[in-house]
Amino acid sequence: MLVERRARILGHIVSEYVNTALPVGSETIVRKYALPISPATVRSEMARLEEEGYITHPHTSSGRVPSDRGYRFYVESLMEEEDLPWYAKQSIQRRLQTAARAASGRAELLAERARIAATVLAESVRNAAVATAPRTDEEDQALYDRAYLEGLRNVLSQPEFSQTEDVIDLVCVLEEGNLMRAIPFDNLADEDVTVVIGEENREDVMRRCSVVLTRYGVPGTAVGVLAVLGPTRMAYSRVIPTVRYLSLLMGDLVARG
Numbered sequence: 001m002l003v004e005r006r007a008r009i010l011g012h013i014v015s016e017y018v019n020t021a022l023p024v025g026s027e028t029i030v031r032k033y034a035l036p037i038s039p040a041t042v043r044s045e046m047a048r049l050e051e052e053g054y055i056t057h058p059h060t061s062s063g064r065v066p067s068d069r070g071y072r073f074y075v076e077s078l079m080e081e082e083d084l085p086w087y088a089k090q091s092i093q094r095r096l097q098t099a100a101r102a103a104s105g106r107a108e109l110l111a112e113r114a115r116i117a118a119t120v121l122a123e124s125v126r127n128a129a130v131a132t133a134p135r136t137d138e139e140d141q142a143l144y145d146r147a148y149l150e151g152l153r154n155v156l157s158q159p160e161f162s163q164t165e166d167v168i169d170l171v172c173v174l175e176e177g178n179l180m181r182a183i184p185f186d187n188l189a190d191e192d193v194t195v196v197i198g199e200e201n202r203e204d205v206m207r208r209c210s211v212v213l214t215r216y217g218v219p220g221t222a223v224g225v226l227a228v229l230g231p232t233r234m235a236y237s238r239v240i241p242t243v244r245y246l247s248l249l250m251g252d253l254v255a256r257g
Contacts, residue, residue: 002054002073005037006045010054011078013046014066018233021159023063068198071210071232075195081241088124092246095120096253110134113253114224115148121246122151125239127230128174130183134217134224134254147179147225160208160231169205174229182206183227188215193240193247198232210234216247217254226250 002010012033016024026042029035035042046064049055054070066074095116114133121129128151152174161167173182182203184196196211212234213227226247228239 002049002052006049007073007078009035009042009045010049010066010070011074013049013055013064014070014074014078017065018235021233023058023061023065025063028063066232068200068232071197071236075197075236075240079237079240082238084241084245088242089245092120092124092249096249107133110222110224110254111146113250115150117226117246117250118148118150121226121228121242122154124242124246125228125230125235126151126154127228127234127239128152128155130179130213130225130227130229132224134222136222147183149174149179155209155230158231158233160233166205166208170209173203173205183211183213183229185213185225188213188225193244195236195240208232210236212236212239212243214243214247216250218251222254224250224254 009029012029013024016022016028016032026039026046029042030037030039046055049070050057050064053067054073055064056067057064096113098116111133114131118129118131121131128149130147130149132147152171155161156167156170161170184201187196188194193212193214196213198210199207201207201209201211208231209229210232211227211229213225215223215225217223226243228234228243230239
């Protein structure tokens with residue numbers, strides 16, 4: 001467990017890097033967050049954080065960036081989830097209600113809701129989103145075969161994927177036939193939201209990404225999955241509550257039929 005001051009500095013590094021995509025220096029932290037300590041003291045603490053594997057040092061910069069371990073500690077111990085504003089919730093609800101007008105039967109309705117959910121989720125968090133239509137337990141492994149992927153452009157526009165070969169590799173692994181390999185559906189926890197960060201992914205090309213995913217629906221009746229995929233430099237504090245809210249909303253719609 002990190003001591004309080006070092007943990008606080010790690011939180012500032014994560015927040016700053018998520019917002020700017022630029023390595024974070026000690027003077028930036030002291031100035032922006034008005035810390036009552038000197039840049040030299042922050043540099044000392046950053047050196048300890050690097051020794052312990054929570055941040056890393058890009059060769060081309062004197063600043064630091066979070067490591068996968070740093071992001072994991074942030075998500076589990078430091079992060080404060082953002083409250084979704086009422087207008088964002090209303091917008092999501094309205095978009096899902098359009099599915100009822102476009103569908104002609106229950107199966108088509110569930111599929112259309114999943115497609116819209118993927119679109120809404122991708123737009124809300126500015127990353128890629130995946131949604132599957134809910135399936136029953138008498139249905140086999142096809143549970144995740146029909147997945148809707150939206151917002152891939154949001155991911156490819158991030159500086160982490162500025163190299164052409166990185167873009168090609170990610171697009172290939174996220175093609176429809178490969179989604180089962182790319183999205184760790186089998187890592188889903190029984191409840192709430194699961195977060196898979198960087199090296200925790202199975203696919204090499206996905207190890208620069210994080211995935212936030214959860215189930216929705218009525219257990220034992222019909223269950224689907226929602227997921228957000230983006231770089232490890234993801235705004236977890238916004239993505240996680242958005243995924244959770246959409247899951248609750250979709251679950252209520254499935255329960256009502």
